[in-house]
């Protein structure tokens with residue numbers, strides 16, 4: 410988990426897995442999620458392991474989350490008021 | 506509808522911004538596409554918003570200095586489009602320039618340029634080791650990005666493992682920010698100074714200020730944080746997140762310690778996906794242990810009208826990136842506007858400043874060259890993070906007569922995940938070389954294919970609509 414070194418002046422409210430959370434203006438969704446107690450950003454579809462950001466600059470795709478209904482790289486996405494962020498912690502099911 | 510402009514610049518870091526400022530002075534029409542929300546690249550990420558306050562002190566003067574370039578970039582007439590992610594580049598069949606396809610606001614768009622400048626920067630060299638996929642393990646560069654963009658540091662003691670200027674710089678910043686360093690596992694192999702002493706003197710001569718700063722950081726850290734030199738191997742363990750790490754020094758026994766945060770770094774390498782996809786000729790750099798596109802003295806690739814500036818063309822740092830951006834702008838301007846002549850003296854000055862930086866770089870390349878073990882990890886190491894392919898799986902294949910990364914990809918799925926081989930390209934090349942008794946330089950990297958970034962069919966469909974309406 411990460412912690413802020415100073416309390417930001419301006420903030421926005423977003424929703425993380427259905428719960429309202431305060432975020433600071435100018436940070437990315439990945440920055441915000443790194444401060445949540447739950448470590449994972451999701452589960453790797455191939456291996457089922459819990460994954461978390463590795464590069465923070467758009468290279469590794471370990472930060473994929475659903476933002477307003479679309480799969481997005483959290484480390485490239487600035488937080489915006491009212492954003493809905495969902496982490497998918499289960500492996501995708503393939504219907505038989 | 507496809508817009509036509511003189512120059513398309515991809516990337517708004519030091520190289521892209523400098524090129525845009527220089528080229529727009531000559532009246533060229535320019536569009537700058539950048540994946541991030543704000544200009545600055547990784548080096549000056551979010552610098553506009555961090556002009557003062559606690560964070561600016563933590564990050565230091567070199568970071569704060571970036572604001573001045575960002576201001577000039579914002580003020581220049583180039584059309585800057587943020588949060589635009591390029592997924593395809595189509596070169597103009599030898600006629601120069603080409604088409605750039607990008608995604609913005611969930612819509613595919615296309616732009617045509619008489620010249621294209623790729624200023625797409627570098628990435629951290631992925632130092633695959635057992636357990637590096639666990640949450641809690643991250644690149645040092647990544648930790649620095651979240652410091653710049655989120656103003657945050659790991660909560661609790663941090664283990665740092667690696668070598669190179671960025672590792673020492675971040676450790677200093679972390680301490681200034683009130684963070685705790687549990688230990689610094691320095692992976693610089695023993696006996697690197699003596700054989701490179703001439704390069705050291707040369708670097709001291711040409712780049713005294715940054716060199717002295719680097720030496721001072723090392724001394725300060727060695728005196729104040731638990732310092733373990735000559736770390737040769739590293740393993741991270743834990744179930745769903747990092748709990749312990751084990752390190753072994755050259756000739757020593759493995760030591761296991763508790764760990765909640767492990768930050769690793771083995772230098773940076775150019776991001777080669779755009780130039781690989783375009784088919785620009787690449788060259789292996791022995792000095793930097795990586796591939797880089799072949800460039801002429803202005804930064805032009807083997808394809809006419811396609812230029813590269815900054816670390817995407819070989820690692821030399823932000824100051825060099827600015828100069829290379831300006832040099833590329835001169836060449837592009839000469840091509841597109843022969844009437845406007847650049848001053849000879851100005852070009853000469855740019856070149857001499859650049860050669861001083863390059864002369865100082867040689868020492869860093871040699872002294873911090875990653876150790877072999879960082880490139881050839883043990884069997885149980887995940888090489889391809891996306892598809893969970895291990896070194897053992899790749900080794901098993903190559904012994905069966907497969908000597909080509911693209912074949913490894915076809916058989917194991919390594920490199921087929923969303924990152925498209927950006928993290929495992931070198932790992933697979935090394936392993937393939939190891940088994941076939943060749944060198945990564947001959948093996949090469951995967952082929953890169955469009956789309957460079959995942960794009961949905963819905964997003965793509967917009968492109969067709971724009972075309973029919975045009």
Ligand code: FES
Pocket residue numbers: 439461462463464465466467468469470471472473482483484485
């Ligand atoms: S953390 Fe690597 S792409 Fe976002």
